[in-house]
Amino acid sequence: MSLKRILVTGGAGFLGSHICERLVQGGHDVICLDNLFTSQKNNVVHLLDEPNFEFVRHDVTEPITLEVDQIYNMACPASPVHYQYNPIKTMKVSVMGAINMLGMAKRTGARILQASTSEVYGDPTPEHHPQTEAYRGNVNPIGIRACYDEGKRAAETLFFDYHRSNGVDIRVVRIFNTYGPRMHPYDGRVVTNFIVQALKGEDITLYGGGKQTRSFCYCDDLVDVIMAHMNNEPASGNPQDAFVGPVNIGNPGEFTIKQLAEKVIELTGSNSKMVDLPLPKDDPLQRKPDISLAKKELGWEPKIDLEEGLKRTIAYFKSVDLDSFRKPTDHDAHKSSNASKV
Ligand code: NAD
Ligand code: UDP
Numbered sequence: 004m005s006l007k008r009i010l011v012t013g014g015a016g017f018l019g020s021h022i023c024e025r026l027v028q029g030g031h032d033v034i035c036l037d038n039l040f041t042s043q044k045n046n047v048v049h050l051l052d053e054p055n056f057e058f059v060r061h062d063v064t065e066p067i068t069l070e071v072d073q074i075y076n077m078a079c080p081a082s083p084v085h086y087q088y089n090p091i092k093t094m095k096v097s098v099m100g101a102i103n104m105l106g107m108a109k110r111t112g113a114r115i116l117q118a119s120t121s122e123v124y125g126d127p128t129p130e131h132h133p134q135t136e137a138y139r140g141n142v143n144p145i146g147i148r149a150c151y152d153e154g155k156r157a158a159e160t161l162f163f164d165y166h167r168s169n170g171v172d173i174r175v176v177r178i179f180n181t182y183g184p185r186m187h188p189y190d191g192r193v194v195t196n197f198i199v200q201a202l203k204g205e206d207i208t209l210y211g212g213g214k215q216t217r218s219f220c221y222c223d224d225l226v227d228v229i230m231a232h233m234n235n236e237p238a239s240g241n242p243q244d245a246f247v248g249p250v251n252i253g254n255p256g257e258f259t260i261k262q263l264a265e266k267v268i269e270l271t272g273s274n275s276k277m278v279d280l281p282l283p284k285d286d287p288l289q290r291k292p293d294i295s296l297a298k299k300e301l302g303w304e305p306k307i308d309l310e311e312g313l314k315r316t317i318a319y320f321k322s323v324d325l326d327s328f329r330k331p332t333d334h335d336a337h338k339s340s341n342a343s344k345v
Pocket of ligand 2: 194196286
């Protein structure tokens with residue numbers, strides 16, 4: 004693979020930082036662009052002295068001119084409590100961020116990958132379980148999750164319109180719940196909440212009795228397939244023949260949230276007890292990817308199961324100083340972190 008100039012928006016975030024690290028290791032010239040809304044620079048601090056890595060503090064809703072060959076468009080708050088904090092801004096990040104980055108791709112001829120989401124399927128009806136890419140979804144357009152779900156849907160529309168109208172070389176992935184080291188400990192997402200609660204001996208907060216399901220993918224598996232999709236070339240050599248997606252990526256293992264809590268308690272050896280809290284509005288009841296398309300087109304399937312992935316993630320959270328993290332927004336999904344917020 005030839006060395007490239009590569010932009011990673013949201014590059015200091017959980018997934019973005021893993022992508023930056025792999026690209027720097029591969030010798031590429033990497034620009035990590037982030038406004039540090041839901042992350043901290045510590046995710047990329049180990050890369051700052053590398054000659055082929057550059058950090059740019061910038062907001063994707065504002066235009067920027069850079070010369071690049073590839074763009075991973077990862078910037079967007081991903082945790083429900085973060086994206087609901089300022090829902091209008093969330094919609095702007097998805098839509099204006101996509102327009103700005105697609106404009107850059109059009110001008111430079113760069114290939115651009117969009118981090119879309121399983122949330123484009125909303126709350127899937129039982130006959131569409133597991134979800135395939137053909138499913139058009141069941142999204143409440145005026146609910147509290149709509150800023151994210153509809154924003155990501157609009158971004159997919161923009162990607163495909165730039166592709167059809169302007170020949171922009173796109174790739175689109177629909178990411179299902181992914182976890183691992185470098186998630187923000189106070190992001191309010193279920194894996195981080197449960198691990199941090201278990202390590203601190205606090206109550207494990209089960210919403211809605213924990214009967215709802217999710218499929219959890221370990222970050223290394225996910226980064227493998229994101230990079231495979233970005234670098235997948237069409238057999239004909241003609242970019243218009245490329246497999247562009249959208250393609251589901253995630254681990255099809257399906258667990259109830261209660262099963263996840265039990266696993267975290269077991270693996271941490273915690274004395275924490277589960278407490279029941281109300282289910283947030285529009286919280287999808289079940290979610291599991293059908294990954295046949297990713298297997299067929301990209302020859303990919305995840306290798307790391309939930310137990311192994313949780314062990315690695317728990318080891319990470321044990322290794323960091325939880326008090327050195329600033330809570331990104333004033334949410335109460337993780338109560339004991341209130342002391343840590345600015
Ligand atoms: P994250 O919150 O750790 O990372 C997002 C990054 O984007 C953060 O560093 C944040 O500061 C940055 N950001 C937010 N708004 C920005 C703006 N206006 N300008 C510049 N940077 C901005 O979340 P993540 O889990 O790493 O998610 C990365 C991407 O993957 C997101 O687009 C998310 O929607 C998508 N995704 C993630 C998951 C998952 O389970 N992790 C699932 C589906 C989709
Ligand atoms: N959840 C929970 N307790 C928590 C945090 C989340 O029971 O402390 C549940 C939440 O209601 C949802 C699932 O876990 O059903 C996954 O939530 P998360 O915020 O991680 O992401 P989502 O998949 O909903 O976008």
